[in-house]
Amino acid sequence: MPYTPSGFFCDRLIRERERRDGEGSLNKPIRFNGQDYNTLRQEYLQRKSLFEDDAFPATVESLGFKELGHKSNKVKNIVWKRPKEICENPQFIVGGASRTDICQGELGDCWLLAAIACLTLNEKLLYRVIPQEQSFSENYAGIFHFQFWRYGDWVDVVIDDRVPTFNNQLVFTKSAERNEFWSALLEKAYAKLHGSYEALKGGNTTEAMEDFTGGVTEFYEMKEAPKELYKIMKKALERGSLMGCSIDSLVPARFETRTVTGLVKGHAYSVTAVEECRPSQHKDHKVRLVRLRNPWGQVEWNGPWSDNSKEWATLSKDEKEKLQHQSAEDGEFWMSFEDFKKNYTKIEICNLTPDALEDDKIHKWTVSVNEGRWVRGCSAGGCRNYPDTFWTNPQYRLRLLEEDDDPDDNEDVCTFVVALMQKNKRRERKMGANLFTIGFAIYEVPKEMHGNKQHMQKDFFLFNSSKARSKSYINLREVTQRFRLSPGEYVIVPSTYEPHQEGEFILRVFSEKKNTSEEIENRIEADHPVPAPASAGEESEEDHQFRTIFQEIAGDEMEITANELRNVLNRVITKHKDLNTEGFSLESCRSMIALMDMDGTGRLNLQEFRHLWNKIKQWQGIFKHYNADQSGSINSYEMRNAVNDAVMCLMSCPGFRLNNQLYDIITMRYANENMNIDFDSFISCLVRLEAMFRAFQAFDQDGDGTIRLSVLEWLQLTMYA
Missing domain, CATH: 3.90.70.10 (Cysteine proteinases)
Structure with missing residues (x-):
């Protein structure tokens, strides 16, 4: 299921803030489900009871959803037991963790177990995944924890030690030593990370290798x-x-x-x-x-x-x-x-990535990590076969700064690896999610455009061929390929093969030399907006009609309410047959009043109304420009350019640009089920955008681009907009 804008983007902002605070690093992993191992263990030691994990309970839901779900006969005789109920003298690790400690059970997760076996060959890596000082004797409270790399962050996963058994034998992974349980508990923690044991069925060894190392x-x-x-x-x-x-x-x-x-x-x-x-x-x-x-x-x-x-x-x-x-x-x-x-x-x-090992003798990579999302109707443009939408995909500017140090190579080239990984598909299997077919293309940026962080437009991709691309589009969690290109500036465009497919991804670039990569339009930038003055000169026939209607509705007070504004606008807008609209909603008109209401009355006087109408007329011109097919609505993929034109025109902001996350939000908020935006939705979007920007500017008195609000100030700001 897709995130709502508020849910997804709030989560993303929280993650970004956590990273700024150091969360997600090896030294400060994110607590999965908010569970803190040390706090919980201490709590249960004081209680003198054993931890039971409500977030991954000993129930069928934790086993699976189909072959291991409620309707399956396979789960009827499964009993969850703690190691002390299975054997005498259980041990976490016996004589050091080794390859022979991993024997596959009834679950088709050989891909995971093969990766665990590889992990045991490197003790330093192993004990990052399996924190030491865990046992069934000293400070035992039925709780254990493991650490995994998950889409750019390290997470600490807490579990209890109840494991599925049949006839007192472990159902899934086990050790050659009957009283050794580290591999079974590691498998359980990995199952919790992905929602269930069944979610681990079938996969690629590399998936687990990367989750153990961040490589x-x-x-x-x-x-x-x-x-x-x-x-x-x-x-x-x-x-x-x-x-x-x-x-x-x-x-x-x-x-x-x-x-x-x-x-x-x-x-x-x-x-x-x-x-x-x-x-x-x-x-x-x-x-x-x-x-x-x-x-x-x-x-x-x-x-x-x-x-x-x-x-x-x-x-x-x-x-x-x-x-x-x-x-x-x-x-x-x-x-x-x-x-x-x-x-x-x-x-x-x-x-391995640079943070995986600290030994100077081990080769290290330089790595750039970017997080992104494809949103239907906005940034899910599909591959190059779809030129009308391909340009709307997220774009990442790559700068290759230093060539390789290879004495046998006479060329000045930079060797690097691009890795595009789609997120959360294994966890979403129970909801019917499948892996998308994904890939990427790399384009060289002309020298005259170096340093320009603008999103590349449709024409650029129509008249320039890619410099390199992934070997194929394929339905794997990650598509990876090594390249050798001259130092310079490039644009990487990750995409699904088909357009309109929604999903999250991370894009990583690894090189032996220095590189930088960043999402284009990853900042919201603008000069201070100055409201455009009302047009001077003789009053047009349309202006005269509006003035007459306004006076007719406003009466002696010469002010109109949201409901009256709606009547004024809809009486005139119906005369424009080229606009596909059912008229402005009452909520839209309330937002317009909130934008133009300078005196705080909740009504518009004639001057405020005239200023609003001047804005609407200019926005109408922009709408008609992008309504090239005369359908009366704008394709949501064109909304990016239409919004930019409208804001630059009316806010006197030639350098203004939103970031990709805001374009995603706008599309999800204002596009209809056919991914089109009609005239009233277009106007409502611009009214809300300008109102929120103006409110921010009012609070940002020192002009540093940040504000601090109390919860009441925040509610006052957002509830009236």
């Missing part, structure tokens, strides 16, 4: 992989990157089916090591090996270099120890790099 993922299809793939993989692991792989299945019915070699199609694996060895009979020849892990905790490769294959006999004891070779049915196995390329179809590498 950015690059995909390689094996058939198109670069020649230096082995080097890339080895370097990535040395840098702390997480890595997964899979074998595509063309036939959905054959997903997660075992091949004769022991590998499973449509299944996510972790890449846990990349090494070289020297067999004794070929000491001058190195064999490149890859170690992988099946999240099932069993079912392994049975070809060359598998656990009990003859190839191991060719290695010395030292070589075997270096490779940590074991013959155990634990889901982990080695295979040659050549067999790896032949059997697997896709590999995913999650590169």
Whole structure:
């Protein structure tokens, strides 16, 4: 369900304020659902009772909504239990968290478990996701917490330790050690983050990798992989990157089916090591090996270099120890790099962002993060195939400031990665939400337009081709691609493939050198407005008619109420057959009086009325200009330019521009179900906009662009507008 303007934009303003206060960083994560772990634990320790999480209760709703919902037979015999009810001496972590602690249960979330297995290879990253000093003995109150990266912010998720069981066995993820529970509780926290356990069914390993690190993922299809793939993989692991792989299945019915070699199609694996060895009979020849892990905790490769294959006999004891070779049915196995390329179809590498690691030896990225939204009728313009609306998509100005330091490259280029991620689709699955097909295009900004932060108009995209673009539009949570462009200024346009699709996204740009990216029109700017004077000269026939009608309705007091204003305007506006309008509403007329009522009477005198009519006439001219098809209404995508023209004309603000969030609000507030805006809605919008801007200016006495209001002042300001 889409947010209402008030709900969504208030939430967004709160998030922006939290970030300014340091909220959302690793050191100060946002408290998910407002729950503070330390406060709650202390409260329940004092109560001498165990925490029960009302935000993610031990009920069917937390299990799922369809296959694990109320009507499913699968949930009838599930019992929620605490670890102390399942076994004796439960432990959070036994002998350190390792890859063998993760064994898949009845939930199709191998993608998540493969990412967790990768996470265990980097202790520093692991214990950022799993805060230490949690146990079932010291200060135990039935409460645990975990931390995840979520669309640009780190969040701390609190859970109780009740987990689903069947016949006293864990239903979902479990450890090889029956009394170890960290992996089951981590899975529960991740399920809470997304609304239910069922929301975790099916996914991409990279999604969880990014949620554990805040990193950015690059995909390689094996058939198109670069020649230096082995080097890339080895370097990535040395840098702390997480890595997964899979074998595509063309036939959905054959997903997660075992091949004769022991590998499973449509299944996510972790890449846990990349090494070289020297067999004794070929000491001058190195064999490149890859170690992988099946999240099932069993079912392994049975070809060359598998656990009990003859190839191991060719290695010395030292070589075997270096490779940590074991013959155990634990889901982990080695295979040659050549067999790896032949059997697997896709590999995913999650590169770490600057805040993921602090060790100077680890490669770091420069990252720019922007949050945005596509709004139907305003900023959901679709891809380049829809030229009439493509230009209305959010636009981000990218400045590549420094070229790469590559001695082998004679070109002056900047290497960077663009990552476009759509938000909240997994959590919204129970409401029928699906992933949109998304992508982006990059355009070079002409030098004469450098530093100009104006939104690029339709003509720019009609007469300029993109400099680069995402390889394809695809229905993944994130679309990522690496580029090499000359230093300079560019515009990135993220979009859905089809227009009119609403959703939130974040756009990240990673580079090894300095870059900056920001949303175009991300500030509200204007000179101080000066009301336009009434036109001088002889009174026109229309003016004379208005004066006559005004005197007729106003009577001796020569002032009119909102209801009387409505009668005046509608009697004249009906004569304009080219305007598609049912007339002004009483509420619109009340807003007009609030705008023009200089003496606070709640009525308009003739001078105030004349000033209002001059505004309406000029707004009418602008409306007719954008009503090019003579339909009597404006397409909501054109509203951006119409509003700008009206405000610049009547407020004497040549530099005035709103931000994209305000354009979104205007569209949602004033457009009809067909995404059109009729004349009275157009006028009502401009009246409200000018009234609120003028009120702000009155409070902003020092002109610094900020005001401080009490709650009563705020209510007085907004209720009369």
